[in-house]
Amino acid sequence: MQGSANLNIMIKAARAAGRKLVRDFREVENLQVSVKGAGDFVSRADTAAEETIREILTEERPNYGWLGEESEPVEGKDPTRRWIVDPLDGTTNFLHGLPHWAVSIALEHKGDIVAGVIFDPAKDELYWAEKGQGAFMNDMRMRVSARSKMIESIFATGLPWGGRPELPPTIRDLGRLLPATAGVRRMGAAALDLAYVAAGRYEGYWERGVNPWDVAAGMLLVREAGGFVEPLAGEDIFASRTIICGNGNIFDPFAKMMRDYS
Template identity: 80%
Template sequence: MQGSANLTIMVKAARAAGRKLVRDFREVENLQVSVKGTGDFVSRADTAAEETIRDILMGERPNYGWMAEESEEVPGKDPTRRWIVDPLDGTTNFLHGLPHWAVSIALEHKGDIVSAVIFDPAKDELFWAERGAGAFMNEQRLRVSGRTRMIESIFATGLPFGNRPDLPLKLKDLGRILPATAGVRRWGAAALDLCYTAAGRYDGYWERGILPWDVAAGILIVKEAGGFVEPLAGEDIFTSRTIVAGNPGVFDSLTKELRRP
């Protein structure tokens, strides 16, 4: 693969964290049958993966800012650049021994994502993009799907867990989208939902209640694959915590349905 020096550093960090997580994932499979369970172990694996990424990224670019799921945000001496990291997107899948989770790293420059890496170690799929240079999975160029009819399209979303108060709104979304489409998938890893949209495996994706590290890298990958990405509400994805993405053929129809009063 070819890319900037920053992209090379990001790939190095994602692969290093991925190797550690794969070793831990094998241990999770063994712990599934234990009385103690896997919760504490996975929490440690998540934190260790973030430390690995941080050591590499901040070691190479110590002046950049830092935002990640498992640690406090740190402003950079260079106020224009910031790493946005999710060391383990799909933690619940990891916890249950399901091989669908990823490492997500984005570089933000002056408010825009300019480089992105999402690594799925279980399937050895490395998704990456740089602004203006296209999106790729390993060495394969990515393009969003060409479908134009909702009824032929598959979409992905996230659903609430536990006792979260947004369940009625999420069910309302599903009630609108399911009858109009070929199906909706909920695989539990927002970063990979966006990658699959970029690769044409899904035709679109939406979610409410997301956080910046969930989607920062995936936003650029979808855009560089020819897709559209917007907030569902408000003017900014990070502050509104909403996102909708899709190919040009179904994006408007999907967005219209989700935004209907």
């Protein structure tokens, strides 16, 4: 595997956090049967994973900024670069003992994502990309699916829980999309949804209410694998907190279907 120094640092940090999370994940099943439950334990595991990542990245690149899910943002001495980190994407899956979660690390330069790493320790799948260099899973080059018919395509999304404001429009999205497709999956980890689009496992993905750390690395993976990524609404993914992506054949009809009623 060859990549820039920054990419190698990101992979080192993702693998280190992943090793710790795998050890913690083995404890979750036992904690499920306790009176207190696994929630506090998982919260600590999440925070500890972020501390591991931050320690490695900061030691190697002390001047870069930081945006992480579990800590306050930091503007670095180098204002043009920042790390965007989700130490445990798919926390609810982790909490319930479901082996579908990941570590996500992206590097932003002047507002553009230039490197991304998503590590799925449970399956030992490492997804990575650098701008202009293609996207890879472990040592294999990734390309988005070549399917061109909506009815043959599988899509992914996230379903809001409780009374979140994204729930009604997402239900409307599903009502329009489901009859026109081969199915929609809700796996519970946005980073892996994007990685799966890049790998050709899904034809497309959309979601409302995303955060930068959910999607930053995956956005680059999809683009470098030949797909398209845009905000579902508005002009910017991070500002609008919406995202839609797909392969080149599916993206236009898929986006039109979602946007006509957004």
